[in-house]
Amino acid sequence: MKYSKQLLVEAYKTMTTIRQFEERMIKEFMAGNIPGFVHTYDGQEAVGVGVCMHLSDEDIIGSTHRGHGHCIAKGCDIELMILEIMGKSGGLCKGKGGSMHIADMDKGMLGANAIVGGGPPLVNGAALSMKTLGKPDVAVSFSGDGSSNQGTVMEALNLAGVLDLPHFFVFENNHLAEGTGDEYAVSGGIAERVRAFDIPCDKVDGTDFFAVYEASKKAIKHCRSGKGPYGIEADVIRYDGHFIGDPQAYRGEGELEYLREHKDCLKIFRARVTSEGWMSDTELDELDQHAADAIEKGVQRGLAAPQPSADELYSDVYSSY
Amino acid sequence: MKYSKQLLVEAYKTMTTIRQFEERMIKEFMAGNIPGFVHTYDGQEAVGVGVCMHLSDEDIIGSTHRGHGHCIAKGCDIELMILEIMGKSGGLCKGKGGSMHIADMDKGMLGANAIVGGGPPLVNGAALSMKTLGKPDVAVSFSGDGSSNQGTVMEALNLAGVLDLPHFFVFENNHLAEGTGDEYAVSGGIAERVRAFDIPCDKVDGTDFFAVYEASKKAIKHCRSGKGPYGIEADVIRYDGHFIGDPQAYRGEGELEYLREHKDCLKIFRARVTSEGWMSDTELDELDQHAADAIEKGVQRGLAAPQPSADELYSDVYSSY
């Protein structure tokens, strides 16, 4: 067996937590318990988890509008996440950030980002801190296919290349940016673009946890050893709408069903580990149940939690005038 | 003889005009007759002229902070340019723009641009007009090596690729951006970057008028025929400082002398046409003299011209409040 049991358990536990977390967020949103705009990460679990399993709290990630999965993979407390997503007191950002602005500095989670392409320049900064302070840590940015067209992302690639920053660029190509396909919007290819900045970049099947895990291992080792940035382009699927409530008319006839049947990273993981005899269905089911229980507990806590106190409006900013 | 006499005369006339124009601007600046910041184009004449000789007034160019050469190559009146650069009444922009903001819509000169990377997104717009209105014209952007690192330029490349715009991207790599070399600042290479957007891009010797002329011919034909954008990266030299007055301490021992001796596009042109027997030194000298006379006349007119009238401060903008 190539992978330790501990690793497999950890991987599946985190992936199923993300999946169920997102499914539950959709339910709670539809029930009116979550305000605002929420973008779920379900379908992409293998990427976030395959990357973040190599990281400690000292390593840093920068996320996107679709950030729940990255948070969970990086070790954020799901109850505090739920409080945040519900806009409640005690949330990771005191309820002032919401789904699109979850951050957790203690866990090396530099923040979701509601501006497409906002993250990679900031992650360069985290990598610059590591380099300047002589730390062996790595900084990871997550970007989408749509995001790859934003100038800020391309500038970040170049600067990372120029300064040899320990920045691991993860592009999650789910082939959709809202209702626009990468086939239309990305002239050329993402990995090719990254390489044109003299940054090595591998393409990887983002529905296969093991593929992501191995590619990330290599990339992160490269970054940690002072060789500069590295990239991957993960071919992945979006399991749900762009945002919760999106009718997804841009999906082809039967497309979603096909993807869910054949490209579901959780199913693919389960099939692999059971067929290899590494884990049993019962073990996996148990992990599912544990995750469900934890999420249920978090949701109940979230529903019961009070709103932030009124004076929070004025705190955390120099606000006199 | 491969090139018509008319073409050769036109090419040399324009190149020597640009060279002498810039040398004169340096003199006038030093004499206190030109205010502000001025970036001269001398050394890069073969690029601007090699490109613009393929263009009519209907075609459009977008320039940079280093725009005099592009203006002259595109047919702007040098006297009106001098008035503008001196901030005088009657200048191409009434004296309100100056060296960094010369524009001449009648000549298809969309403007110099004092923001590095500001031009290519705008030139996409000109190309979009051509495409939308069904015109066979081409839009050309000039960018530097430094400019190639700006997100706006990379976004412009992608959008031109996505929309198949008739946009010819000309990168003038003079290996310097102020005092920063492309070797340091451009991770990867410029032509490689352009190609990563699925835009064909040729590298060309920018000190050789004929090389630029041929590469541009091919590129512009491609653009005009509806095949989308094309790029060139021209290897070129900057003959003077970044701006007039720049002490150029970043130049190596004897570097400038070497470049002027061996990489001067005017010398190279002269050597070629005389050795091929296409033109004589006397003919060329005569063209030099014509240019000198025209510039002298322009400078005298500029020196004698009045300032813009005071009410120009408030014109050309909705300014009541």
Next chain:
Amino acid sequence: MSNAGISAGNQNHPIKTVREAINEALHQEMERDPTVIILGEEVAGGAGCKGSDEAYGGVFGLTKGLGPRFGRGRVIDTPITESAIIGAAAGAANTGLRPVAELMFVDFIGVCFDQIFNQAAKFRYMFGGKATTPMVIRATAGAGLRAAAQHSSMLHPVLTHMPGLKVVMPSNAYDAKGLMIQAIRDNDPVCFLEHKLLYETSCPVPDEIYTIPFGEAAFCREGSDCTIVAMGAMVPRAILVADKLAAEGIHCDVIDPRTTSPLDSEAILESVEVSGRLVVVDEANPRCSVAADISSIVAEHAFSALRAPIKCVTAPHTPVPFAPNLEDAYMPSEARIEQAVRDVLGAR
């Protein structure tokens, strides 16, 4: 100034929402003028997907139907590339088209601000009047949808500050249509800010084409006791307050400038000359806001008429918080507007 405003749509006209009114204006102008084009993310419906290419019409549906009607040559989906979108619009405007660029959320000006304020806005002036840049930048603005700190800003003060830009903030469907048509026909770059909370509000809107000139305020209510100036989504709130106070016998002018640049300062000054009292309601952050701007204009030009301190009712100097209770407290409320009016009425 004019008396148009909310009541200007004659009751015989069909009721339309702001969304419908803007969509109709776009349809009619594209029909009339072949140089009008639209570009932005999913404005034509989305592209490069396996399903419908008309899934969207802009994410808020404002451009719905235009792609099918006018074709993808004139309704252009783009990648996520705001600098390139605004730049393309500006360059196209310089060369014969009248582009309407959708920025989606005005908060995204951050990634394309140079193309807005340094390029498009300045061409006419810095090129000595020889360039025209007839373009419209449409964007949704404002708080109220729990969209949090990066999707809820107003930012009209920043745009209003910039010479060369015109800034439009319709408060109702009638104005939205007339102002949009005017914006498209205007020869300067126009920022057209659509408040999220107003899209579904409706009023009678003629089917015909009409324009509303820039720099003409609307008097939504009239009264000589106090002048209330409000913009965008603040206008309906100011009207509610005015109506409530009217029942008590306190009568206020409610002035909706409709465009903050150019600003109809005459209308405001004339009103204050009569009322002697001014409350300015602005959803933006307070520092260097349009509220401050209008206040300073009045403090300079109608000073001797003033009988009370000028009150600005604005958001606090904070980003927009996510939690609904905090966001509600962030936005100027009817209660705060009412209190401000009572304060200025009670003052010396």
Next chain:
Amino acid sequence: MSNAGISAGNQNHPIKTVREAINEALHQEMERDPTVIILGEEVAGGAGCKGSDEAYGGVFGLTKGLGPRFGRGRVIDTPITESAIIGAAAGAANTGLRPVAELMFVDFIGVCFDQIFNQAAKFRYMFGGKATTPMVIRATAGAGLRAAAQHSSMLHPVLTHMPGLKVVMPSNAYDAKGLMIQAIRDNDPVCFLEHKLLYETSCPVPDEIYTIPFGEAAFCREGSDCTIVAMGAMVPRAILVADKLAAEGIHCDVIDPRTTSPLDSEAILESVEVSGRLVVVDEANPRCSVAADISSIVAEHAFSALRAPIKCVTAPHTPVPFAPNLEDAYMPSEARIEQAVRDVLGAR
């Protein structure tokens, strides 16, 4: 408020220019605190060229000598990539460094504005106080060097509008040093605007390290006849006017807020309570300017003390023209300031 200002450097201290004072502040803070780094275009001197790698120290020479002294690990040359520069500074600030990013000209905010106002400025608030972003953005600002429309803007009103940003505008070398040291030590993002025309102005500046707190105005001149508030390069002009008028027996408070965010509104209000007259001088465009902002604060909070209309002396609502005569007319002149003071003194 304080009495520091132009005269605060004791006459025994060596005379230094604004340029030298800022350079010294950077040297001293980098010496004291190993987490302070500098990044920007040519800040270390330039790179990748055949000649000297110390050709520059920033294009205006403000960071000269820092590269050789602290090494290129801490003084970092970058490509032309302002979004990436500001982003790197912000992300580094979140993770243990105190970066000073040079934006060269403040006009370049257009290509990196998102990283400034939507990212760096908002982290602390939107992350519930759990992120700190101790960074300084240095930029040269203002007209006067014939640098034309895209290199001569002030833009402090736009930055002042933004919650989460602090905005510093030193008017003299003494303040420049103390404010820069304070800016580096501050835990919020600070925009530090250096006026082109002031770099070579000088006054006594102590060799020692000292800080000037934000939000404390300086009284550059004192007098109870009129309050003049001026910022940056307008301060020396206001002082000249005040001194001229003083010779006639007209005595003005000249208040330099030094930071426009936070703003020492108390100092201004207290002065107006005494003088009853206010002239605000702001080189920025007028709409939604700091001049308008200060005017509105006074019109709300010191209204009853006002004995004359408030006058704002600003640039016109136009881009900065290139021609020297037009640019000179664009900037608020001593003559215009003097006229404004005489106007408010002559008013009812």
